[in-house]
Amino acid sequence: MASTNDLKNGLVLKLEGGQLWSVVEFQHVKPGKGPAFVRTKLKNVLSGKVVDKTFNAGVKVETATVDKRDMQFSYMDGDYFVFMDMETYDQLMIDRKVVGDAANFLVEGFEATVAQHEGEVLFVELPAAVELTIQETEPGVQGDRSTGGTKPATLETGHQINVPLFITTGEKIKVDTRTSDYLGRVNS
Template sequence: MKIDGNTIRPGNVIEHKGGLWRAVKIAHTQPGKGGAYLQVELRNLKDSSKLNERFRSSEKVEKVSLRQVDYQFLFSDGDMYTFMDGQTYEQISISAEDIGEDTVFLQDGMTVQIEFHEESPLGVRVPEKVTLEVSETEAVVKGQTASSSYKPATLENGVRIGVPPFVKAGDKVIVNTAEREYAGRGE
């Protein structure tokens, strides 16, 4: 579907320069001379490379529709991760390279969203927030009274984040997967 260049929004997938790109950030710009344009930061869906492009309202771009299906994570075998469609019980294997850095957040039985373009899987979206156990954290330094002081902690999956001083090893915490930061106490 063709859309005007100035109607691109973050999260949209477009066909550009022979590849599929996701709009990450946009900024409307009105220079002193010339017409307004949209500055768009794009990320390639295949190799994760980035590209900054300018689109004017007179330009047309091809917006791609992706089919999103909920799958359940089953297991990993080396660099391959296997998922199952809860409706059809069909299994699909996706390489760690295609999933990206979010492989560290995959947990047995977790429901993820897999995006398909035509019949090929493009990416896996993990839930926005996951609960993980803190495996190791540093002791609180006396005298640190600033309310925003966080201490480093290592989670059960090896990811390091900052946590509040009251969190100790063995506690469960909620982690924002997109920002990779502490989002609250877990249960």
């Protein structure tokens, strides 16, 4: 148990029927008149839904222990992603539904953070940007550089994103894992 005065970003709370909520933002408010309160923005750990919730200052809230470990993606086994713990070398099979959009950027050997609560995998978190190779894209049209246009490109994972016209097949690029945006070329 923790007090609402102890809230900080990233803290996971157990609220409303045992659901896990992560604190995204919090603000202690002391109005001129009336009691102090804490305004928070909470994100549901499983669904990703974000809600605003206000607590009275000093109220006790139940916290949840979330174990975050760095793991390496090893291989796919049907609908399961197999990750290996880098310290113990234990393997963990994670369902595609739990991996979610991170599956679009996972290549064998990539490291990710796997969050668990009481033995259940909650989510897989990738770094903000990853380096991937363009598997297929159409050649850019000569002379069409001033418009700053984009074209579709397929990454080595099979995920499709938009890239600038000058990018060619086989190039290594940096991609934002949160938005699927092209960030730039990778200098070899």
